[in-house]
Every structure is written in C-alpha cells, then in structure tokens.
Amino acid sequence: MKKVSSIKKIAINTGGGDAPGLNAVIKAVTISALNRGWEVVGIREGYNGLFLPEKFPDGGLINLTYETVKDITPLGGTILGTTNRGNPLRFPMKSANGTIVEVDRSDEIMAGFRRNKIDALIAIGGDGSLSMANVFQKKGLPVIGVPKTIDNDLEKTVMTFGFDTAVGFATESIDRLHSTAQSHSRIMVVEMMGRYAGWISLNSGISGSADVILIPEIPYDVNVVADFLNKKFEGGKNYAIVVVAEGAKSKEGSTSVIEKEAGKSERLGGAAEKFAKDLQPLVDKEIRSVILGHLLRGGSPTTFDRLVSLRFGAAAIRALEEGHSGIMVALNPPTVDYVPLDQVSNRMKFVPIDCDTMKTGRDLGICFGD
Amino acid sequence: MKKVSSIKKIAINTGGGDAPGLNAVIKAVTISALNRGWEVVGIREGYNGLFLPEKFPDGGLINLTYETVKDITPLGGTILGTTNRGNPLRFPMKSANGTIVEVDRSDEIMAGFRRNKIDALIAIGGDGSLSMANVFQKKGLPVIGVPKTIDNDLEKTVMTFGFDTAVGFATESIDRLHSTAQSHSRIMVVEMMGRYAGWISLNSGISGSADVILIPEIPYDVNVVADFLNKKFEGGKNYAIVVVAEGAKSKEGSTSVIEKEAGKSERLGGAAEKFAKDLQPLVDKEIRSVILGHLLRGGSPTTFDRLVSLRFGAAAIRALEEGHSGIMVALNPPTVDYVPLDQVSNRMKFVPIDCDTMKTGRDLGICFGD
Amino acid sequence: MKKVSSIKKIAINTGGGDAPGLNAVIKAVTISALNRGWEVVGIREGYNGLFLPEKFPDGGLINLTYETVKDITPLGGTILGTTNRGNPLRFPMKSANGTIVEVDRSDEIMAGFRRNKIDALIAIGGDGSLSMANVFQKKGLPVIGVPKTIDNDLEKTVMTFGFDTAVGFATESIDRLHSTAQSHSRIMVVEMMGRYAGWISLNSGISGSADVILIPEIPYDVNVVADFLNKKFEGGKNYAIVVVAEGAKSKEGSTSVIEKEAGKSERLGGAAEKFAKDLQPLVDKEIRSVILGHLLRGGSPTTFDRLVSLRFGAAAIRALEEGHSGIMVALNPPTVDYVPLDQVSNRMKFVPIDCDTMKTGRDLGICFGD
C-alpha cells in the first residue's frame, strides 16, 4: 500500500445516477488536496475516461483547479459526467462469434491509473460503485469512498447527500397537489423514486401530510386503502393524497408491473398507474396521477446536502493524509467516521417497519396499506 | 337589468380547472364588497351549490367574511371548490328509457340566485365558464366575469392569472433537468400542459434554455428534430432538453396519441411518449421523459398572479358599483379594462407563429420541429 | 407522579422565540393524543393563557381538534402564540412602593393546570423554557419537553427543528449576494442570528461559499481578515462574501457594540456594522451590509424540520403513554431518545473549534479571522 508521503496526485470518480451534492464533494476534495500541494484530476463519465479513450478526443481526465471548482457547490449533477451504462467489471462486448459477453476491464483501468501516475482514488458513488472501487483498492490503489444515494438506502452511514434535496422536492410537490386535489375533490396519486427502499416516499409523505403511503417494504392491499379512504370521505374530507414508491407492490404480488421488469435498470412509473387502476372501482372520486421521476434528481442541493458533501470531501482528503485507505467516510452525526469498504454491505438499508419514523406515521393516522 | 343602487348581496363562482390566484380574486371581491356594505356568498363547486342541494348537507353557499378570506391570497386552488364534471347547460341525466341525456339546468340555478336574493354574480373562469355566466346575464342577473386560465389561451386580455405560476414552475423544472441530463449525456423530454395552445411550453422552453420546443400550433417533423440534435451533438454538446406541449403533433398528424382522444377531457401524457419513441431510433443518446401534469396547476401564486388576481377582484366590484354588467375585466397593461362578455370569443388565443416571442426563440437558435 | 392510566387531558405550551416546525410538533402531539382518546388543549402565548386571564376574553386555552391541526404542518410560527416578555418565574410587577419587582407566579400556573384538569404538559421550547417546565415537573405535573432552537445551541440533542430552515434561508441569501457582489466588485457583509453560538453562520457560510466567517466562538482580528481578503483580490478575485454572526467580536473585545448590551434580550444588528466600519480603511473595495434578522425565523419549515418536529411530537405522546415524564425527547440519529430534563444543561452547545465542520471550513480555505 502506498504511503501518504508518496501522494502527489489523486483522481476523483463519480459513478451511477447523479445526485445533488456531487459537485460539492468534488469541490471540497479538490481544494483540500490542492491546499496540500497535491494534483487533482477528475475521471470523465465514471471510469470511461480511463479505458474508453476513443470517447474523449480531449482526454478522459479533467485537470481540477481552484478555478474549475470555485462556483460549483450549488450546481446539480456532476461536472465529471457519469454513466449507468456498462459496469467495467462486467462490460458488455461483442465476442468473436458475435454474441455479447461481459468482460472484466478493471486491469485496463488500473493501467490507466498507473499511466497517469494517480496515487489514490476518491470514489463517489452508491453501493455498486463503492464495491467496484474496492476492487481497485485490492489491486493496490489506495481508495477512499464517499457514499452517494438519493434513495437513502446505504448501510453504514446514517445519512448521505442527495436524499435531503430529493425529499425536499418531493414534499414541495405534495404541497402543490393539496390545493388542486381539494378544489376538485380528487384523489391524487404521486409516484416517487424508490425501487427497493421507501425512504423518499415515507419522509415526504409524512412531511407533506399524505393520507396514504405505499412503500416496497410493506406490500399493500388495495381494499384496505379503499376502506381507509372511504371512511375519510364519509368523515367529511373531500380529497386525498396517496404517495406511492415506484417499487411498491400489492400483497397478491405477482401482478406488479415493476416486478416483471426487475432486471432492467430503468424506472418505469408503473406503480402509480397500477394502483390507481385497482383503486378506481372501489372509490367514488376521480383519481389523477403524477410521476416525479427525474425531477427528484435535479436541482441545486439543499444546505444540508451541500454541507454533508463538503464535509465528506474534506474528510476524504484528511483520511488519505492520515494514511487511511480502503475506507468510506460516513456520517454518524455530529461526526464523520471511517468505515472499512469491506464492511460496506451489499444489503440495502430498507425502512425498518418499527422505526421511529414509521411509528410517527402510524401515530398520525397515515395508512400504509397493510 | 338591476341597478347598482339595489345591490345588497353578491355571489362568487369558480369554475373549471383550478388556477393559482383564484383565492386572491375571491379575497379582493369579498373585501371590496364588504367595505361597500354588501353581503358576499361563495357558491360551492362551480354552480353545484345552487342546483345539487343533496351534495351539501351544510348548504351549497359559503358566507364570505373578512375572517374567511384574510389569509387566502397565498393559497393555491379555490376555497369554494370547483368541478369539471357536468356543465349545467348540458347536464348528463338518466332519461326515462335509461339512456343518458343532456339537460339544461340553468333555470334551476337562476331560481337558486333568486331564492338566495343574489343581486349580482362574479364569475371567475375560462372561456366555457364565462359563456355560461353570460347565459345568466341574458336571463337577467348582472354578471361580471373574471378571466382565468393557466394556459394563457384567452382572447381579449393580454394576460391573466395562473399562467405566470405555471410557467414559473415549468421553467424551474427545466432548470432541474439540465444538470442531470448533462451528467448522463441524455435527451430529456418534458411534457407540459397545453392541449391546443403552446404558451406554457414556449415561454418556459425559452426561459429554461430548451434546445427544442414542440407546440400544437407548429406540427413537427421528427426527422427535422433529429437532424438538429445530431448536429448539436457533433458540435460538442452532450445532452439536450426537449419541451413538448401535450397537444403537440407530428406533421403526418394521424398518429398522434392525443388526437385520437380529443373528445375526452383528460390529459393523457402521450405527446412526450410518442415523440420519444419516434426520436429514439434516430439518435445515439438515451432519452428520458418527464410529465409535469398536475404539478403545473398547484402551488402558491407568484407575485404577478397574486397582484393581477387582486386587481381583477377589486375592479370587478368597482365595475358593478359603477353600474356595469355583462362585462369581463381584462388586463391591458398597465390598466384594467372592461370587455363585453358577448365579445369574449369562443376562439382561443393561439401562439401566432410570427409573434415576438417566437422570433426570439428562432433568434436564439431553438428548433420548433418545422 | 401521575400514572399513564390516569391521563385524560394534556396541555401544550410553546415558549420563547418562534421557530419553523412548532406547528408540526403541535399537530403530531394533538393527533397522537386524540387517537389515544385523550383531550388536548393549547396554552396561549407561553403560559400567559393560564395566569393572565384578563388578556384572553375568549379564554386562555385553545381546544385542539383534528380540524384545528390538520393543515398546520407547513405553517411557520405557532398557532398558540408565544411571548418573550415576562418569565413567569421572575415576572415583573409593580411593588407597593412603586418599584418593579420580580415575582414567582409558578403556583398560579400550577393552579391553572389543576383547575383545567390538565394531567400532563408537553413543553416545546429552548433551554429557558425547558428549565421552567422542569419546575412544574418538580411540583407534580408530568412534563415531556421538546427541544426548540433555530440557533442549534441546545446540548443533549444532535439536532432539533427550526435550525435547518434558518440555515437554508441564510444560504439562499448568500447565494443571492454572490452575483451582485461580483458585478459590483464589492465586499458584502451578511449578518446572521447567533448571539452566543455561530452555528447558523458557520453552516450557511460554508454551504454558501463565503470567503470569511466570523463567529462568537472565535474572536477575530480585522487585520487578519483584511490581509486575507487583499491577498484574494491580488490573486484575481474581485469580490468577497463575509458572514458575521451577530455575536461575533473582535479580539480587542471591549469595543464590541453587542457586548455592551449583553443584558438586553433584543438583537442589535451591530456586528456587521462594526466590522464593516473597521474593515473599510484596510481594503480598496466598497463594502455593503445586509442583516437577515427576523427573516431567519419565518417561512415554511423545510422537510427536515417538519419531519423532526412530527417525530418529536409523536414520540412525546408515546413517552407519556409508556409512563415517562420529566424527560426531553432528543434526536440521536436515526433514533429519538429520552433525556432527563435535569440533565438538559444550562450550558449552550457552542461550535467546538476543532469539530469536523470547522475543519472542513479550514480545509476549504475559509478565513475565521483568527
């Protein structure tokens, strides 16, 4: 393992879906490193900049300077670009006989690191990206991971960046729908991102005063929801807001539109549609659906997300300076801890059905469809 | 026609789709009238409060006081409720032989006005609602109309409320999508409301730096758009934003998903989907779609919409006091004018293809698909 | 101590400065309690509703129902009202000889609780309010405290509500000032709330890319700041943003405008003015000041603040049901814990000068004036 004393140049990688706060991490990493006399480069589009040179006539690495990063904290997305096509450990290529095979190209990437004299890598990403970064660590490159997820589904860190911005926009959207739903005496169904974990739906639904919240962790019975809503309508309320995670599924299970497509990486928007279709015969109100989709990823990061991102970025460089590697920085409020990359589990952080936030939802009389 | 001197009590009606600013009109009408010693009532859910008494056990009219309206300016929707099911001039009822027939129930509503001693009506609505109000004017009830449309498609008023809020949210949404589109090198297609007129798409698309804007007024050729985008990509831009009005249609015309359903009142979200499907084979980028839908109707009105609404409401009462009726208040900046309800045409205000805003779009190099 | 089994009616109190999220706590407490069959009342304006009956012709208690609280989550302020005039333990009254004396009126308040058959109190407030509530606990009324502070200066809870909203607005305001400062080549000094602790300034300053942050915990030397800025200007930057906590003080100390007034409860806005006056002779740029003041307290709570508030409110009722009292609910992410009110120290939570966030600020090259 390289010693700190030998660090002269580091690389930053952003992988997977973009999340508000990525640029703030890049800024903090860059300035913290430059202030220590290190050079910093950003790898374009995941690791593509290192092993797919033909895509980048101007070079696959971006030299990061004070000037490059000084104004990027408030910007959504990542100035390095990202990709979710083509995991380099299982990269799809055409074989000799014309079929598509998956090829491990990590050695080419390692060669790229060596060729560019990169002494350490700051890898910013979700579960998958961090596992990939750990491969490079095992092959000899010091790596510090920075957790990223708008879905809040990463273990080993209490919170990370991207999620607060997404939940904020989700709540604001629910706020917008209340008055129009009430004016028209409608049921408004809002679909949120969250294929496996229901955090965005749960937090925004509670904060936005939803009547019903359906999350992947709790299979729902449409009849339970209909009974709940009809009782509300009898009690005088003339409208309802239903929040549905894209991965929510009914108890009978097999009918979920989402489930059939589990192999695909794209978000489908089918959960709201299916639920609305099943609910309509059971209630005497118009139902309308809204799918927030990609709007949840965009926008300027909230202050919370900016600050966590900047703290993570600065902590990553301090960790490296202190001689650490093979670790991920993690928020354990109010401090930032280090967690071995090996322990960054492949399991997701699902909503525990008896967690404090779930209890709050039940205390507030919100229906979870069970 | 009733004279001003005889006005003791007025009614307010809100009809059709809700729009941010409705409550501000209600507030200004109410306070202006109360300050003149008049009584004010609001009719619940369009005119339902007057002719469908069974729906309202507590009465179909809401007594409007200073207390009722003091804090409602910033609220979206309408505190009176609205409906777009059942035009009272063609109200669907079951006939003796079991078929559904359309019945004119305007005389029942007129009876309701008389029974409740209503001396004049402030009708807030779009083209259809104002035509309906004109029927009551013809039958002897003094009416002042207030124009409402989030689509900006009403003739005879340069602007009205609701539109600025909708365009503002649309632009903010486009802003959010730039960074995520750029990070992923994607084409992002955003569908806006606007079945017949493209104002929301045009104004938000230009303000939000869209590359392509497709509106109902200009049938598009997907090949023209593809050529335009591919040239951009060759020039180095790695992503694109395409704004599509829900009523946008391709030149070949007959394939539009929307068109087939023209009779239905519901918004379908098919325009973005169809366009994306047709475009995908012609470009080498991922395409993702977002449909803003009902989010465009909600939310707190912008300052512009609040002010126009309050000015309209106050002007309506001044008009009534001055002895006017059978007119609509209209914005002819910087003044508020009166326009005869008879002249409030049934034609929509489409985007003129040579208007200043269109010219601006072309000067900026935006593609309109033609 | 009263047993849970005997709880039939509880009271809610909001004391001290208002903070976004108070209404969400009130909502969660109310609904959680009503759902358990308990009655809920709110005390008007701190404890005034209980011992100053003459102020409230309609009664000093508000009966809280589902209807009262259903839409209040997004509202700033407190529907109960609050006061920061007149601590009931040291209430200023005119003595027989005409001088003003401080009188302990807690027994009158206890009598008020008994008279109104209040079985337990949910006290929402800062350090002072919670100490006061603890007095009632000692006198026999079961109390659950809920921590409130926009300044983030409460020990024993990692975070509480109000702060995220305040910091969010502060950051947004700094964002607004960058472009105007840059266009005019100016130094912009922004004063934030924070008389004793610099959390708002620190977090918003880092998130908003301030150049200099001055907080009460770190006395500053204006010459250090001037040297720092002049070096930046020589390096090519043409403007600067300086964030100043209202309690920031220069190293020479005695000259602080604020300090002289330490006994008064009012915020003075003198810190920015003093700093700007001292800095102006040392730099060759125009300086302009902005004081955020009361704007930081207002507005709809962020999602984070809404959720923490709702969780605290629901947890307070669960705690009571479980037989707890004399405790404060506290956020120890991701869980809500109980802390004895006796341990809720009278010490504030100052910014530790070596905390992770301070290190981040230094890593980013921000000047703290020391």
Add this chain to the structure above:
Amino acid sequence: MKKVSSIKKIAINTGGGDAPGLNAVIKAVTISALNRGWEVVGIREGYNGLFLPEKFPDGGLINLTYETVKDITPLGGTILGTTNRGNPLRFPMKSANGTIVEVDRSDEIMAGFRRNKIDALIAIGGDGSLSMANVFQKKGLPVIGVPKTIDNDLEKTVMTFGFDTAVGFATESIDRLHSTAQSHSRIMVVEMMGRYAGWISLNSGISGSADVILIPEIPYDVNVVADFLNKKFEGGKNYAIVVVAEGAKSKEGSTSVIEKEAGKSERLGGAAEKFAKDLQPLVDKEIRSVILGHLLRGGSPTTFDRLVSLRFGAAAIRALEEGHSGIMVALNPPTVDYVPLDQVSNRMKFVPIDCDTMKTGRDLGICFGD
C-alpha cells in the same frame, strides 16, 4: 449613421446597479448577433473597459461566444461587471491645483469604439445609462438601448426586467414575516428599495397582505397609521405588517433621515428606523424592523424577467438589422416596440396615486398613511 450592411462587430455595455435578467439580455444579444455572422464583445464594468485600460491587464473587452453565454440565463448579476462609481461624462479627476474636478471622457470612449472597430452598441441600463448611450449615438455610433430597472421607474416601457424578481423576493419575505409577527403579537416593519418611486413596496405590500404601505409618492402621517393600527388591534388582529419604501417620508417632511442625504448615491436604511421610532410611542405592541436592501437585487431571474430580457436582447439585434438606431426597445404587451432614445425622458415613472393598483390597495383596506 452607419448602415446595417456595414455591421460586422457590436459591443454590449451594462451600467448602473445590477438587475436579474442582465445576463439573459447579454445571451440573446450575443446569440442573435453571432447567428447573423457578427462579432460580439462585452465592455467590462460599464465603460471602464474602454477608457480605464490600467484596470484590466487582460483587456477591457470580453469576446462573447456561444460557449460564453450558453448557460447564463439563470444567473443574477452581469458577467461583464458594472459600476456605479464614476459617470464618464462627469468623471472625477484630480485637477492641477489638487481639487477634484469632473471631466467628460466620452471622446476617449468613442475613440475606444473606433479603435476596436465597434460598429454599434447595445446599451443596457436605466435612465442615466441610456442618456449616456444617447451621447454616443449623437457622436455617430449606432446605439440600441435596453431598459433596465429593478425599481420599475422607467417611463416609455410598461415593464422591464429585474422588477418582477425583486418584487417576488419582497413578497416572499413578507410572507415569511407574517407567522413570526403573529406568534409574537408584533408590528413588523419591512423596508424595501425605492428611493423615489414606491413600486416594489406597493406591489409586494398588496401581494403580501401588508396592513400599511408607505411610499415616497404619498407623504405619511404617523398618527394616521397609529390610529389605523390601533383600530385593527381593537378589532382583534394581534399583529401588523408595515411595508416602507426607503424613500418614504412623513408629512412634516424635514425630519426624514433619507431626505437629508439625497445627494448621496447609497441606500441608507433609515426610513424603517425613523418610522418605527416615531410609531413606537403610539402603539402598545413591540415593533421590529427588517431591511431587505441588497437581497432584492440578487438571485436568479424569474421566468417573466428571463423572457422579457431574452425578448429585448433579440429585438435589439433585429432592430439593428432593420437599420434602426438611436432607439430603446420597450415592452408594450404583448409586443416589443421601439422608442426614440431622445424621448426616454429624464422623469421617473412614479406611482400615480389614482392608478388601478392603488385603487386595489384602497379597496382592500390597506392604509397608505394619508
């Protein structure tokens, strides 16, 4: 006068205080001109870039390309910089005997235009900047003016950019203060920009449900305001919002803090302070003040401001191409007109005391202090 056919290169100037939308004008001018095959340069800091070369080691002109302007629509400020120190027609310089004299340096600027082969100027500014631009027109350089003012005080254009953003932020700030004022039973006084014209105060005060609005056009009597407020408090309202333009003055006149300083160009923040001080003895509520100041200039332009800016920029180039010069583009909704620069009066557009918006304010029961 130069003919269109001879235009090969144009310059853009931004002068005076910055306003949201300046960058959108720059973008539209630049792209519209580049698309016609013209070159475009921006003059740095007003006209400084042309006659104070020592300030700009890298040159006083910025070459504007597609790349420079593509992402600037949402940015506040001006990428060219601006200045309000030193009108070049009366530029302060040290005379031979050591006194400061005002020197006309317009010929040096004209020489700069010639030296850089500038064929026409797009001058974006307020009344003063446009008068200055007209001097260059008279001296032979074709000029198109674009009106800019956040104060809405320009004659000859119904609206221009910057104002909608400023009023929007002002209204949002008033919104924030309602809940905190109500919670504490306070009078909150908010001071807005507007030294001579009260548009920002009037429009935001009405939209934000202020109780009292004090503008320069209507001298106020503090006793009238006190009587008005005390009547409100007797009627049950427990708080009030007072909006004060910085140029508001009391009827006795001579006591206004602002008035004494009329010669200075800086904003003073004295109007709210003076009013609060005079009001306090007359009411039995705490009064708190907030000064919005420079926050009103900052931030991303609203959609309205973006669109007007883009339309103005594109129209300016079309005007030039059509052979016009010596004119200002002006908004006469829904069209953009041309107005001779000679007619752009030196008089300001004050609030007419009987305009529709004032009538609305009076109809709503708002007190104007008269």
